[in-house]
Amino acid sequence: MKIHIDLDCFFVSAERTVDASLMGKPVGVGGRADQNIFSRTNTKQTMSLQNHGAFVMSFFQEHQSSGHNDIKKFIDPDGRIRGILTTSSYEARAFDIKTGTTINEALKKCPNIIIKQPNMKLYQKLSHELNDYLVKKIPSLEQASIDEFYGDLEGWIEDKNVPRFIEQLRDDILKDLNLPVSIGAAQSKYTAKLATNFAKPFGVKTVYFRDVDTFIHNIKIEKFPGIGAKTYKKLSSYGLRTLGDIQASPALFQNQTKSVWDLYLKVCGIDTTPIKTEHIRKSIGISRTFDSIIDRRELKRRLIILSRHLAYAVLKMEVIPMHFTLSLSYTQGLSAKATFSGNRLFSEKLMKDIATKLLYEADKYPHTKVIRISISTSQFTVQTHQTLSLIDFEEDTKYHQLSTLSKSLRLKYGLDILRWGSEL
Secondary structure (H helix, E strand, O other), X not given: XXXXXXXXXXXXXXXXXXXXXXXXXXXXXXXXXXXXXXXXXXXXXXXXXXXXXXXXXEEEOOOOOOXXXXXXXXXXXXXXXXXXXXXXXXXXXXXXXXXXXXXXXXXXXXXXXEEEOOOHHHHHHHHHHHHHHHHOOOOEEEEEXXXXXXXXXXXXOOHHHHHHHHHHHHHHHHHHHOOOEEEEEEOOHHHHHHHHHHHOOOOEEEEOHHHHHHHHOOOEHHHOOOOOHHHHHHHHHOOOOXXXXXXXXXXXXXXXXXXXXHHHHHHOOOOOOOOOOOOOOOEEEEEXXXXXXXOHHHHHHHHHHHHHHHHHHHHHHOXXXXXXXXXXXXXXXXEEEEXXXXXXXXXXXXXXXXXXXXXXXXXXXXXXXXXXXEEEEEEEHHHHOOOOOOOOHHHHHHHHHHHHHHHHXXXXXXXXXXXXXXXX
């Protein structure tokens, strides 16, 4: 059987490992647009590539907590309370405070809620420790994100013993790492993940294949992992409301695309998706949302900062990207992007030059305020085996060697120890 392990309210649970006084209290971990990365002073930022999924690359600066409650970190000089909650404890959820609730709204619903500033370095550390712990307990493990794991128990634990195994595993994780988790088990990864959602908080649930039809019968279709807003809208147009409705309607799925039929099988608990013990990154990127700006010089400055951070990540991965994408989001719901493909030896200077070139190409609305920049790289040479350009090879080699030296300094002193003059 497959199992899905999900950390309960992970960021809050992580904070409780270092501050036991938060136990049993309504707590929220707040987030707001990361403006520190655009600072003109040294923010002493570091980076982690340890975890997968949504957290393939995390930049964080040295954490400075205000003590028991960090609410002052979210109050602007004009008195406005900014930011939204990325995680809330179950005690806070009793007040209808969920992920995405603004901090201002959360305080109105629960004046006693404790707001914590994110400590990504701690979260990465605990996630990595849990990964190392689980590897010793489960022969085949996949880390899906910073707080989610899949395991394959086939040939390791007999199906009849799975409920007892996952209950003991849950208890052991709490005892040894002080982290509460919920665990679902099923023949399929998708059903196991669905089972975890019904086990929370701090619960376990096993769904044997013979029980899948009964289990899914009354579950709303939007609860199934893999059914997003677009798919939900389409399925709803067919009059489908529950997973049981899908299971009872094979004719709607059989004569469509393979992916549509695969979705039907997954809902029915039939899935051969393997546990991926190794993740090969095919792309990596960085983006930031900020208060709207119209000054293109400031926009370029921020882009150069992001390109430096992305270059550092690429150099740490020791790959050579061939494809680059830059996206801009404007006010009024507008967006634009530009791409570039080449076969140059990678360096930080090349990243900056390409990013600047893409900015001029992508900025289709030069008189409109920008609220987000995203830049990414893909098509790495370790996967595509492309031949590098010989025309620029000598110059590119010089800058690549310089970038390698810069990487060593940043590893020791932080990402901002060396910066472009145009960033200041």
